[in-house]
């Protein structure tokens with residue numbers, strides 16, 4: 001495959017990964033950089049891919065530590081591995097936090113969430129130390145789905161993080177020898193392609 005064909009395959013694979021909840025690409029790892037310079041990686045749900053804009057999207061709680069990290073340093077890395085396709089993607093980019101009440105993307109993504117999923121944003125802030133084991137959820141919704149009206153309390157805590165892709169490092173595993181390609185875009189959106197030794 002040439003670079004153009006590989007990039008089309010990457011885009012098609014990512015597109016399937018957002019749509020298919022069972023895809024291994026649906027729950028990638030994202031890494032951010034802490035205030036002390038330490039890397040911090042965690043699994044998230046891959047919510048949306050906009051290939052024409054080179055944008056990847058996930059949802060999070062505005063009160064979570066990764067928000068502070070992204071405010072300090074917007075650089076973000078996404079890591080995907082598809083065992084059947086034998087493909088690894090390492091995607092680097094710049095994150096934007098969409099958290100204002102009037103933000104169009106935030107509103108659109110909120111409207112696309114189910115009430116059950118909105119519970120994540122209705123309780124205690126994430127990453128707080130607790131004396132006892134806790135789900136952080138308000139007790140009245142531990143065992144049931146909130147109503148749409150109830151779920152709205154989570155809206156201010158809901159944030160959408162979009163990542164503008166700067167580069168994609170793609171590793172294809174093959175029995176006859178692996179192949180690795182690098183796609184990088186400059187500030188003008190010009191694409192540069194390279195082969196790398198695996």
Ligand SMILES: Cc1cc2nc3c(=O)[nH]c(=O)nc-3n(C[C@H](O)[C@H](O)[C@H](O)COP(=O)(O)O)c2cc1C
Nearest residue numbers: 027042043044045058059060061064065066126127
């Ligand atoms: C399968 C899975 C999916 C997850 N999805 C998300 C997600 O979409 N957004 C999110 O903020 N955290 C998600 N988490 C939780 C994060 O991995 C992490 O524990 C949490 O966000 C706290 O991260 P932080 O302290 O670095 O901010 C998910 C965890 C798992 C195991």
